[in-house]
Amino acid sequence: MLVAAMSAVVQAAGLDFPQTLKEIHAPVDAKVVTAGFEFTNRTDKPVQVVKYDAACSCMALKIKDSKLRYAPGESGMLRADFEMGNFSGTVDKVVALWLDDDPADKPSVKLTVRVHIPVLVSLEPKTLKWELNGDGGPQTIRITMNHDSPIRVVSVNSSSAAFQHELKTIEDGKLYELIVKPVEIGSPGLGILRIETDCTLARHRLQQAFAVVRKPTPGEAAAKP
Amino acid sequence: MKVLGQLAVIAAFALAAAGGTWWIKGPPLRTLACDPASLKADEVCLQQIPADAGVLWVDARPRGEWLRNGVEGSVLWNLDPAEDMQAFEAEVAVRIVDTPRVIVYCGDESCGVSRQVAERIRALGLGAEVSVLFGGWRSLSEAGRVRGSSPNP
Numbered sequence A: 001m002l003v004a005a006m007s008a009v010v011q012a013a014g015l016d017f018p019q020t021l022k023e024i025h026a027p028v029d030a031k032v033v034t035a036g037f038e039f040t041n042r043t044d045k046p047v048q049v050v051k052y053d054a055a056c057s058c059m060a061l062k063i064k065d066s067k068l069r070y071a072p073g074e075s076g077m078l079r080a081d082f083e084m085g086n087f088s089g090t091v092d093k094v095v096a097l098w099l100d101d102d103p104a105d106k107p108s109v110k111l112t113v114r115v116h117i118p119v120l121v122s123l124e125p126k127t128l129k130w131e132l133n134g135d136g137g138p139q140t141i142r143i144t145m146n147h148d149s150p151i152r153v154v155s156v157n158s159s160s161a162a163f164q165h166e167l168k169t170i171e172d173g174k175l176y177e178l179i180v181k182p183v184e185i186g187s188p189g190l191g192i193l194r195i196e197t198d199c200t201l202a203r204h205r206l207q208q209a210f211a212v213v214r215k216p217t218p219g220e221a222a223a224k225p
Numbered sequence B: 001m002k003v004l005g006q007l008a009v010i011a012a013f014a015l016a017a018a019g020g021t022w023w024i025k026g027p028p029l030r031t032l033a034c035d036p037a038s039l040k041a042d043e044v045c046l047q048q049i050p051a052d053a054g055v056l057w058v059d060a061r062p063r064g065e066w067l068r069n070g071v072e073g074s075v076l077w078n079l080d081p082a083e084d085m086q087a088f089e090a091e092v093a094v095r096i097v098d099t100p101r102v103i104v105y106c107g108d109e110s111c112g113v114s115r116q117v118a119e120r121i122r123a124l125g126l127g128a129e130v131s132v133l134f135g136g137w138r139s140l141s142e143a144g145r146v147r148g149s150s151p152n153p
Helices: A002-010 A218-223 B002-025 B063-069 B085-098 B113-123 B136-142
Strands: A021-025 A032-040 A047-053 A059-063 A075-083 A089-099 A109-117 A121-124 A127-131 A139-145 A153-158 A163-171 A175-182 A189-197 A206-214 B056-059 B101-105 B129-133
Touching: A021 A032, A032 A109, A047 A059, A059 A089, A075 A089, A075 A109, A089 B113, A121 A189, A121 A206, A127 A139, A139 A189, A139 A206, A153 A163, A163 A189, A175 A189, A175 A206, A189 B085, A206 B085, B056 B085, B056 B113, B063 B136, B085 B113, B101 B113, B101 B136, B113 B129, B129 B136
Parallel strands: A021 A109, A127 A206, B056 B101, B101 B129
Antiparallel strands: A032 A075, A047 A089, A059 A075, A089 A109, A121 A139, A139 A175, A153 A189, A163 A175, A189 A206
């Protein structure tokens, strides 16, 4: 009897979420994606949602009917609207819920919205590296368009005169090569290459790659034969 | 009634033991403790990083918080879609050339943004050594290493 009484105290707070991770594959042109998290109070006491927060202005949260107190057995739904802005790739956004008397730094519940946003313009590699006083030969970035309709490279600009570049069209609207070469290899330097495309979707239009001349890091130096 | 009596006795014993511990050992330690032996592979404890170490600090919190009480000399890189991710990339890339040791922090030990930002910095392929700070901004604040803070005694 005593054990039962104590265990009831231990279970007194909490909402049961069948899914704490929601993965969403966003359409190419989506601006907002929505995830819904269902929950149920499976304890024998009412549970109060004190606060919920996503720590990001990009995430709007709403609990169905703005209901914050749940009797035993009652269910509810938290809806998270994620505004994707200029993201691409995979992004995790965490939503925290504070229940009853949770401390401010320890919410009872953490939910994750994992959004996969298509990468329409891919650069491989994103960074070209030359070793200081090493071989200063040209290197290539492949620019691949992963879209139904063609995407063309409109211009390439470098932030630094220390690197020369040349754009080659391999397949118009589909595949390009950007050939980059440092002007001199005797001093460290960084160039930021801005690649502008005619993609109609703003967040994919402008891409960025890097060219760097530097000393190898201790790890890279140790890995050399 | 008997159960309530037993509960009262247990509670009285627990209270006496807690009071004794407080009296002998002092109040509980409320500062963040970081044990290097139990860190994840990409994490570091603040005590492993001397205050004058050549580190590029990356603040993964919202811009307002970074401006208010970030580490002096830190750069911002959060995952707010309203921000310009390419500007973050460019700023960090420029700074990595001179400071290839990067540590990312977010709000506290339960924040996951710093790990995602660290992944993005590694993906730049600039050869930087990138870690996540255990305890995040909270541990920096307790050590007096952010704007407007002083070390906890």
